[in-house]
Structures are given as structure tokens and as C-alpha cells.
Amino acid sequence: MTNTLYDALIAPHAENDQIFLALDNGTCWTYRQFVQRAAQLAHVLRKAGVNAGDRLVVQGPKTAEAIALYGAALQTGAIYLPLNTAYTQSEVRYFVDDATPTLVVCDPGHLDAMTDICPCQILTLADDDTGSLSIAANDQPATFDAVDRGPDDLAALLYTSGTTGRSKGAMMSHRNLLSNAVSLTDLWQITDQDRLIHALPIFHTHGLFVALNTSLLAGAKVRFMAGFDTDKIVDELPQSTLMMGVPTFYTRLLGYPRLTHALAAKMRLFISGSAPLLAETHTAFEQRTGHRILERYGMTETNMITSNPFDGERIAGTVGFALPDVEVAITVDGEPAGPGQVGMIEVRGDNVFQGYWNMPEKTAKELRDTGFFITGDLGVQTEDGRISIVGRQKDLIISGGYNIYPKEIEDVINDIAGVLESAVFGLPDPDFGETVVAAIVLTDQSLSNDAIANMVEPQLARFKHPRRYIVMDALPRNTMGKVQKNILRTEYGT
Ligand code: MCA
Ligand code: AMP
Numbered sequence: 001m002t003n004t005l006y007d008a009l010i011a012p013h014a015e016n017d018q019i020f021l022a023l024d025n026g027t028c029w030t031y032r033q034f035v036q037r038a039a040q041l042a043h044v045l046r047k048a049g050v051n052a053g054d055r056l057v058v059q060g061p062k063t064a065e066a067i068a069l070y071g072a073a074l075q076t077g078a079i080y081l082p083l084n085t086a087y088t089q090s091e092v093r094y095f096v097d098d099a100t101p102t103l104v105v106c107d108p109g110h111l112d113a114m115t116d117i118c119p120c121q122i123l124t125l126a127d128d129d130t131g132s133l134s135i136a137a138n139d140q141p142a143t144f145d146a147v148d149r150g151p152d153d154l155a156a157l158l159y160t161s162g163t164t165g166r167s168k169g170a171m172m173s174h175r176n177l178l179s180n181a182v183s184l185t186d187l188w189q190i191t192d193q194d195r196l197i198h199a200l201p202i203f204h205t206h207g208l209f210v211a212l213n214t215s216l217l218a219g220a221k222v223r224f225m226a227g228f229d230t231d232k233i234v235d236e237l238p239q240s241t242l243m244m245g246v247p248t249f250y251t252r253l254l255g256y257p258r259l260t261h262a263l264a265a266k267m268r269l270f271i272s273g274s275a276p277l278l279a280e281t282h283t284a285f286e287q288r289t290g291h292r293i294l295e296r297y298g299m300t301e302t303n304m305i306t307s308n309p310f311d312g313e314r315i316a317g318t319v320g321f322a323l324p325d326v327e328v329a330i331t332v333d334g335e336p337a338g339p340g341q342v343g344m345i346e347v348r349g350d351n352v353f354q355g356y357w358n359m360p361e362k363t364a365k366e367l368r369d370t371g372f373f374i375t376g377d378l379g380v381q382t383e384d385g386r387i388s389i390v391g392r393q394k395d396l397i398i399s400g401g402y403n404i405y406p407k408e409i410e411d412v413i414n415d416i417a418g419v420l421e422s423a424v425f426g427l428p429d430p431d432f433g434e435t436v437v438a439a440i441v442l443t444d445q446s447l448s449n450d451a452i453a454n455m456v457e458p459q460l461a462r463f464k465h466p467r468r469y470i471v472m473d474a475l476p477r478n479t480m481g482k483v484q485k486n487i488l489r490t491e492y493g494t
Pocket of ligand 1: 207227248274297403432
């Protein structure tokens with residue numbers, strides 16, 4: 001039997017007594033413990049009827065047990081589907097309806113809400129490991145024969161919002177995830193001597209695949225934090241060698257007087273991604289710590305695409321070079337752009353996903369027959385291959401590393417009685433990079449901003465909520481009738 005990801009990431013650690021996860025409460029999980037716990041959980045999944053190819057939805061706390069559950073999913077051949085813990089019941093309902101999971105695992109506090117929307121079996125995962133899943137696993141055998149899964153079989157389904165407002169499930173194969181883990185581990189020279197500060201959520205590519213698949217492959221130690229906490233990170237820096245974060249991590253650290261060269265003396269690499277890192281953050285961080293942050297670029301659909309070099313020059317404002325096994329093309333109207341010409345970033349390689357779940361038309365629109373995926377990001381490439389992202393063709397806001405698609409929010413606002421139309425856009429924010437703002441045109445002038453916010457609240461995760469509503473007589477439009485969000489951004493950006 002072979003199981004591509006399990007064999008590469010987990011099986012080699014069956015007798016490894018080195019520390020894998022160092023937790024907030026001071027306890028640790030060794031690699032051996034992790035492998036055994038994953039096996040126990042895999043038995044529970046099997047008993048719950050989870051078979052190869054079945055979807056396993058997980059919306060739960062960031063714990064070691066949750067990582068073991070990811071390992072268990074791989075072993076059983078299930079397709080792992082993690083969900084942002086901030087999603088509301090109505091958002092989760094969409095994912096469950098679309099993915100039709102065999103099993104849902106959620107926080108015990110969400111059990112009632114989940115029961116209302118899930119026709120399938122539900123088990124719970126608590127932050128103190130007292131959920132029904134954990135209890136059921138305790139008396140299970142500590143070994144499990146991993147189910148046969150090849151490189152082309154699906155390992156995960158990650159939902160990513162879309163410009164049309166409907167989220168799309170990006171199908172990730174074992175090959176997609178493993179190829180990227182191998183590339184990044186090699187490029188960033190991650191080894192079993194590393195200690196990674198992990199403060200990212202584990203329901204997105206960055207915290208789950210980029211951080212954890214590379215650590216598992218290398219046998220690195222992970223300082224696994226339940227969430228981002230500047231004090232804790234500063235405490236951990238002297239014992240650590242590696243950190244991965246979104247730009248907000250770095251701007252928050254810069255606001256901290258204790259951040260010095262001495263504190264980061266043992267660190268060998270700070271990596272940033274998921275959103276643009278301002279050149280001023282890059283410079284300020286180097287001044288304060290002596291480290292040049294390595295910026296890389298990726299997408300849910302493609303895993304990581306480019307990276308600044310480990311050894312060569314890391315240039316602020318650029319995302320570096322295509323990974324060794326990834327092809328990047330910059331195109332204008334589908335044809336190659338010249339050096340220095342701005343165009344669409346397209347990507348091909350083993351890292352590129354298998355298409356959108358249940359959405360063949362959308363897949364065909366974004367994934368060319370040639371294998372190139374059209375990212376929606378606009379970039380420019382130097383003759384030696386260094387890439388800079390200069391804009392986005394897709395209407396997207398990135399707030400603190402979370403992607404927010406305006407269309408989804410506009411749909412919710414436009415459905416409110418008394419609203420004629422709305423335009424949601426991003427404005428610069430010192431903490432989150434961008435923040436969400438909604439311009440609205442009312443038919444009922446008595447409708448207050450607070451009343452609108454109250455109606456939006458239960459429908460959308462908190463991070464998507466507009467932080468400001470601006471009432472206008474009419475939205476600015478061009479001669480074609482298209483809303484000119486650039487005018488809104490300029491007018492309200494100051
Ligand atoms: C929290 N809030 C946010 C965000 N996070 N609002 C907007 N944008 C956000 N990102 C809300 C909270 O609900 C709260 O609302 C208020 O802001 C303040 O919360 P705070 O405690 O300051 O936030 P936090 O818990 O410290 O979280 C900030 C964070 C977090 C640590 C930056 O957002 C985070 O971990 N972001 C990383 C996201 C990530 O992993 N992205 C990778 C996607 P209130 O108080 O008003 O109720 S993968 C990807 O993009 C690709 C593949 C790639 O290239 O990596
Ligand atoms: P997601 O849909 O969460 O996978 O987010 C992917 C998007 O995040 C990309 O299409 C980019 O627009 C953006 N992104 C990721 N990394 C970077 C980066 N280093 N600089 C600028 N944008 C980035």
C-alpha cells in the first residue's frame with residue numbers, strides 16, 4: 001500500500017522521539033506521539049464511515065489534536081476540508097451543502113448550530129481535548145494501515161471566495177501538496193534543527209500546508225501557538241530559528257520595543273506572505289533585527305508560486321523567482337508579455353490544483369488546457385526572472401492576510417430592504433494592510449448605518465464586516481456603467 005502524503009510526511013516519524021509540537025501550556029508532543037494519535041483518530045474516522053474520497057469538514061480549535069486529525073484524514077484517504085473558525089452558520093451551510101461531507105468535526109460550542117445545518121454525522125473537537133472525537137480515539141489502537149492513495153488523488157478541499165460571490169472549493173491532490181512542501185523545504189533549507197514559530201491559523205494554505213507540511217517533511221520542531229500574540233512571539237524568538245507570518249505579524253512586532261538584534265540573534269529566517277509586504281516594513285524590520293524578511297507569493301489554488309532567494313538578494317517589493325519546479329508566465333491577452341511589461345501572472349506545475357469542486361465551467365475559465373492557471377494577479381518580471389506583483393485584476397481585499405471578495409459583501413448589503421446598491425472596497429490600514437469599507441445608496445433614507453451593520457453581522461464572518469459605511473447619492477460609474485472603485489479609494493483613502 002502507498003499513500004503519497006502519509007508516506008512522505010508522517011510514516012517516517014513512527015519511531016522519532018524528537019519534539020514535534022511545543023504547546024502554549026509547556027507540554028510537547030513528540031513525532032512518535034503525533035503518529036500514534038493520528039492513527040487512533042483514523043480508527044474513529046473509519047468507524048464513522050469515512051472512506052477514501054469522502055469529505056471531512058473540520059471547523060475547530062487550533063490544537064495538536066487538530067493536526068493529528070489532519071494526519072488521520074490523510075491516512076484514511078479522506079479529503080480534508082478545514083473551515084475558518086470565524087465563519088457564521090450561514091457561511092458554513094454553503095460549504096456543507098456544496099461538499100456533502102461524510103463527517104463534520106466542530107467545536108462543542110457549535111454543535112447545536114452545526115446539527116441544524118448538517119445532515120451527516122458530527123463529532124466534536126474541544127480545545128482541552130474533551131470532545132467526542134478525542135474521547136472516542138482514546139481507546140483505539142495506535143497504528144493504522146494507511147489507505148492506498150496516489151499522487152493524483154485528492155487530499156484536501158480548500159474553499160476560496162470568488163469574484164462572483166460564490167466560494168469555490170479548490171481541489172488539492174497529494175502531488176500538489178507534496179511537490180510544494182519538497183520545494184519549499186529545500187529552498188528555505190528547513191531541517192530537523194529548526195524551531196518554527198507557528199502563530200498562523202491552520203485552516204488556510206499558509207498555516208497548514210506551507211508551515212506544517214514543510215515542518216513534517218524536515219522533522220522540524222514547531223512552537224505551536226493557539227493564536228497570534230506579540231508578547232509570546234517575542235518570548236519565543238531567542239529559542240527559535242524560523243517564523244512564517246502575514247505582513248500584520250511584522251508590523252505588530254515592529255510596534256514592540258523589545259524587538260532587537262539581540263532578541264532575534266538565533267533566528268535564521270523570517271518569511272512573509274499572503275498579502276503584500278510594504279517596503280517600509282521590510283526596511284524597518286532589517287534595521288531593528290538585522291534580518292531581511294523573505295517575501296514569497298502563493299495562492300490557495302497553486303500553493304506557493306515564487307519566493308525571494310534564501311541565499312541571494314531579497315528585494316523589498318518583489319516576490320522573487322518562480323520556485324524551481326514552477327513555471328510562471330506573464331501574459332497580455334493570453335500572449336507572453338515582454339520584459340518589464342505588466343501582465344497577468346499565470347502558473348503551471350505540480351503545485352497547481354485539480355480544479356474547482358463541482359464547478360467545471362469555472363475551472364475551464366481559470367485553468368487553461370495548457371495547464372496554466374490564471375491567477376488574477378498582475379505582475380511584471382525582469383529579464384532575470386524576478387517578479388513583482390503590481391496589482392490585481394480580481395476585485396479582492398486582503399485584510400490581515402484574509403481574502404475578502406467585495407461581491408460577497410455587496411450581495412448581502414444589496415439584499416437589505418431600503419438599500420438600492422453598494423460598492424465594497426478596501427482602504428489602507430496600518431494594522432491589517434487593507435480594511436473593508438462599503439459605499440451605499442439608499443432607497444429608504446431612514447435606514448441607519450448601525451441597522452445595516454446589524455443585518456450584515458449574522459451573515460458574514462467578522463473579518464469581512466465593513467468597518468465603515470458611507471452613504472452616497474449615487475455610485476461613481478464610467479461610461480460603460482461600471483462602478484469606479486478607484487475613485488472611491490482615492491476619495492476616501494485619506
Ligand atoms: C481579526 N479581525 C480581523 C482580522 N483578524 N479583521 C479584519 N481582518 C483580519 N485579518 C477582527 C477580529 O474579529 C476582531 O474583531 C478585531 O479584528 C481585532 O482582532 P485582533 O485580536 O486584533 O485580531 P487577531 O486575533 O490578533 O488576528 C489578526 C491576525 C489574524 C493575527 C492578523 O487575522 C491572522 O492570523 N491572519 C492570518 C490569516 C492567514 O493565515 N492568511 C493566509 C491565507 P472585533 O474585536 O471587532 O470583534 S492563505 C493565503 O493567503 C495564500 C495561499 C498565501 O499566499 O499564503
Ligand atoms: P488566497 O486566495 O487566500 O490563496 O490568496 C491568494 C492571493 O493573495 C494572491 O492571489 C495574491 O493576490 C495575494 N498574495 C499572496 N501572497 C502575496 C504577496 N507576497 N504579495 C502580494 N499578494 C500576495
